[in-house]
Amino acid sequence: MKNSTPRIIAPSILAADWSHVADEAQRAKQAGGDWLHLDVMDGHFVDNISFGPTYVEAVRKSTDQYLDVHLMITRPDHFYSRFVEAGADNITVHVESDHDVAKTLAGIREAGCHCGLALSPDTPFDDMLPFLDQIDLLLVMTVRPGYGGQAFMETETMPKVQQALSERERLGLNYHIEVDGGIDIKTVQIAAANGANVMVAGTSLFAAPDMAAAIAEMRR
Ligand code: DX5
Ligand code: ZN
Numbered sequence: 001m002k003n004s005t006p007r008i009i010a011p012s013i014l015a016a017d018w019s020h021v022a023d024e025a026q027r028a029k030q031a032g033g034d035w036l037h038l039d040v041m042d043g044h045f046v047d048n049i050s051f052g053p054t055y056v057e058a059v060r061k062s063t064d065q066y067l068d069v070h071l072m073i074t075r076p077d078h079f080y081s082r083f084v085e086a087g088a089d090n091i092t093v094h095v096e097s098d099h100d101v102a103k104t105l106a107g108i109r110e111a112g113c114h115c116g117l118a119l120s121p122d123t124p125f126d127d128m129l130p131f132l133d134q135i136d137l138l139l140v141m142t143v144r145p146g147y148g149g150q151a152f153m154e155t156e157t158m159p160k161v162q163q164a165l166s167e168r169e170r171l172g173l174n175y176h177i178e179v180d181g182g183i184d185i186k187t188v189q190i191a192a193a194n195g196a197n198v199m200v201a202g203t204s205l206f207a208a209p210d211m212a213a214a215i216a217e218m219r220r
Contacts, residue, residue: 005176005197009215010035010068012180013059014050015148015202021055022062024206031211032219035066035090037180037200039148040083042073045097046146053082060087068137068200070118070180072145073097077104084111092116092139092178095127105134116178120145121153125160129167135175137198138164142191143181148202152182158194165195185217 011033016024025036038056043049056069069088073079076093077100083091091108095101095117108115116137119128121144128138142157143150157179164177176198179191184204191199199218208214 007192007219008034008176008198009218010037010198010200011205012037012039012148012200012202014039015206021059025059025063025065027211029063029065032215033065035068036063037068037070040069040071040073041146045074045094046072048146053086056083056086056088070139075099080104080108081111084113088113090114090116090137092118092137094118094120096120096123101131102134105131119160121156125163132167132171132173132175137176137178139178139180140164141181142179142183150182152187154190158190161191161194161196185214188218
């Protein structure tokens with residue numbers, strides 16, 4: 001099933017050179033990236049620690065790109081307001097996290113920010129059903145969250161992208177369908193063919209010899 005929404009490419013800062021994050025953000029923009037994806041990890045929800053609101057603020061100061069903040073943390077309800085203040089344009093929380101999902105999503109929107117809901121590869125799509133009419137973005141993780149550079153998990157996750165698309169059409173909603181993890185010039189076409197329109201890519205873009213060519217290829 002093809003979807004008509006325009007394809008959005010979101011380079012993931014996790015794979016960038018953090019010691020020059022302002023330059024890396026500019027490099028991604030010059031290369032044709034649309035959004036910038038920022039992976040926040042708390043060392044509890046996932047077995048890795050990345051960065052917090054202060055780092056997001058630094059990225060905010062260095063670019064006008066749409067900042068797509070992905071909270072891989074146990075208590076997004078407790079922390080989301082600090083990421084709003086830091087300048088996030090979208091904040092995606094995990095359905096598996098330990099919070100009142102509907103309340104968190106409403107709070108993010110009330111703060112004037114777009115809100116997204118993510119599910120990891122082992123989580124059934126049904127867990128998302130109660131929230132589909134409360135989100136601007138649905139993130140289907142195509143790797144187990146926590147690390148960049150992992151392999152795309154096609155069989156476990158593409159049926160969920162298809163379900164996200166068919167539910168969106170059935171309910172007359174218009175959330176973005178985002179995929180994240182192992183996305184490169186090959187797997188991006190598989191994700192698009194199943195219904196995804198926002199493509200997060202870290203390693204395949206920041207490590208590419210020619211980032212602009214890789215992004216152009218991803219848009220095909
Ligand atoms: C993983 C993060 C992804 C990751 C993608 O937990 O959510 O955004 O940075 O990295 P690649 O594209 O290298 O798989
Ligand atoms: Zn991410």
